[in-house]
């Protein structure tokens with residue numbers, strides 16, 4: 060069994076709940092209040108600034124020029140393509156780039172990015188990939204799920220663009236590349252090592268769920 064098949068089985072209950080989360084279903088059926096979505100976009104923008112650094116660290120830890128080039132490509136894609144989606148949504152609400160960039164990350168957002176950056180700093184390339192993988196894989200799954208469950212969601216005047224981006228073949232092939240790389244890197248690894256990777260993967264999968272929940276609840280610093 061491929062290591063990523065094992066991860067897919069283990070994460071199934073978390074993803075089932077994620078797909079049913081009211082924030083996610085609200086994007087799908089178009090009922091999510093726009094203010095909630097904008098709050099998510101702002102938190103996600105500062106999340107992506109930190110997250111992009113993981114790809115930069117991937118270029119440093121890569122063991123071949125091919126892998127190094129691929130990580131540099133995803134880094135570019137995130138900064139120029141994915142974050143452009145956020146900048147465009149913000150523009151529709153007259154939110155300036157400066158305001159977007161200066162969004163104060165919530166406790167959950169910070170905990171999530173710090174967890175990944177810490178695993179990436181102190182761990183192997185496999186650890187780095189296992190920690191960052193749910194971010195890409197879960198969005199690809201959500202994009203496909205929403206497109207299938209809500210057939211008109213792709214053409215929704217506000218949320219359609221979001222769904223088209225995350226269900227796109229382009230995002231799918233980036234995720235598949237990462238899955239193949241992790242399967243390659245984990246071949247022949249001991250059960251003890253695999254368990255550490257699975258633990259990173261499940262922890263950040265739970266953080267993905269918490270990110271949706273945090274923007275739905277409107278989490279803020281209390282003092």
Ligand SMILES: Cc1ncc(C[n+]2csc(CCO)c2C)c(N)n1
Nearest residue numbers: 103106133136137141194195198270
């Ligand atoms: C909390 C959160 N989790 C996942 C993504 C999705 N995402 C982030 S980077 C990347 C790959 C290439 O840009 C993808 C799919 C997000 N935006 N925010």
